[in-house]
Amino acid sequence: MTDLVLENIGKTYPNGYQAIPSIDLSIEEGEFIVLVGPSGCGKSTLLRMVAGLETITQGDLLIKGNRVNDKEPADRDIAMVFQNYALYPHMTVRANMEYGLKNRGVSKQERHNKVMDVAAMLGLDELLERRPGQLSGGQRQRVAMGRAMVRDPKVFLFDEPLSNLDAKLRVQMRVEIRQLQRKLATTTLYVTHDQVEAMTLADRLVVLNKGKAEQIGTPMELYDKPATTFVAEFIGSPSMNLLDGMLTERGIALSDRLALPMAHDYRGAIKWGIRPEHLQQSDAVNGDFSLQVQAVESLGAETLIHGVLEDGAEQPNPIVVRLSGPHLPDIGSRMWLTAPLQHWHLFDAITQQRL
């Protein structure tokens, strides 16, 4: 059953600025949807529109089949976790978690039971009588989630909940959020600008750019078949190498001197893309093209090599290669690479759409 449906949802501010032109999305029950995009792409606005904190100026928002466009946030049966947690500083952890239930007229005994259940699930038992000021960042994050969970809502909304945590804690909480969501099977809408978070958490991803959904799909769909150059560059780290080229009978001409043979019906200006991890080191005989090494980043398990394509073009084309294991090529040296055909991505140079 579809839980949350966005039909032609749009937002235009009173000053005429169109933050979100139109988005269609239908979310199944228990699905984990991640809205991802660079800052200012409208992902938070969209989430806040679902929450009821921003008005919807166009389209319909349906939760469990009911149109909730004009309902107050409290009446939409949603719960939200904010980036800064937004815990009430003067209330204890228990009071923070209870507050929503209290306003709903839930009895004291029931409130107590619910809080204890959730506290046990999140490991907050010991902290119930403390105030937010006495908690660490990770604990506050947990309380914020607990506050959302006690309400037992139909939809969870997360607004960049992990961006205030340090790297290690972020990884830990990411796993925890995923496990909790699986366990509770509550439909979830999660906003982030971090593509690793997006890839690891999502059942389906929505990549937003300037208020438009560039692509909606599973993380692997987006990785394997990015619909646009924007998605191609956004998903994956380091991002995909994209080079300008021309598709002709002979193949892809990346410059006057460099062409890659390929049979394709399309003719004209394209963008040719390949992910850094799909480039392979080779020798001068078998290599498709060569690279002049400019910087080497050794990460232990893998090595990132930044270089410039030796194609005789006036504008140097930067290329990133990701090789597993340690490699130490000299700066300025030449490196031959092969680009396996099955990993190529071709995009129309004008529309930026996948060919």
Next chain:
Amino acid sequence: MIENRPWLRFFSHLILVVGVFLVALPVWVALVGSTQPEGSFNSGSIPMWFGDQGVQNWAHVLFAEAGSTLQIPVWHLLLNSLVMALGITLGKIAISIVSAYAIVFFRFPFRGVIFWIIFITLMLPVEVRIVPTYQVIANLDMLNSYSGLILPLIASATATFLFRQCFMSIPGELVEAARIDGAGPIRFFFDILLPMSRTNIAALFVIMFIYGWNQYLWPLIITTDDTYYTLVMSIKSMLSVPDGDIQWNYVMVTTLLAMLPPVAVVVGMQKLFVKGLVDAEK
């Protein structure tokens, strides 16, 4: 100062000691004077050490009468002052916190204009509007009453402004979290806003209590019945003796009594007061 220069140290201590001396000397004179027998000030020299009349003087002033011109015990004046000061303070806090709440959290037409009108009233202290205010209070038949003493002084642009600044520093996400938790405007005000501005209320309480306590001109104008006299204004009337000597020993007792409540408020609330001004929480 991190560096350690003996002369600088000596000099700064000297300034502090002189400052303390200047402030403390009049208080000392008042304290000593309050224990002197009648007439000891009239001999031409100011006594600098305690006399033997302390208990009698204090008992007389507190419970019998304040002096020959004021046939009313000082405890009654203290009570009047307390009622007025507390009334003004609580009224100011209540009115300004509600108006700041409206200005910060609600979108209504002419919101900005209304705020500026409130702000401009800063330029109209009691002294400026005293004649029309008197007229209004007289027409309302509130001369010689506690409400007459309190009501004209309870609107405060300063307090409204301070609460506004305090409310504006509350993160928007907190307001939104409360909305999602189903807290309407009234609930939000009492459950979240009021407890969060606790320290600001305390700081304003201190400032406004002292302001109310020290009111001189307004009580002087609207009270003609000495059962409504306040302590601060009666000191002046104790000094204006038509013939005979000023009873300095009684004046000193009254002065000290007038000083005590503000001191008590400041000492008692100084922790909250400082916290409210520097605003560490949130």
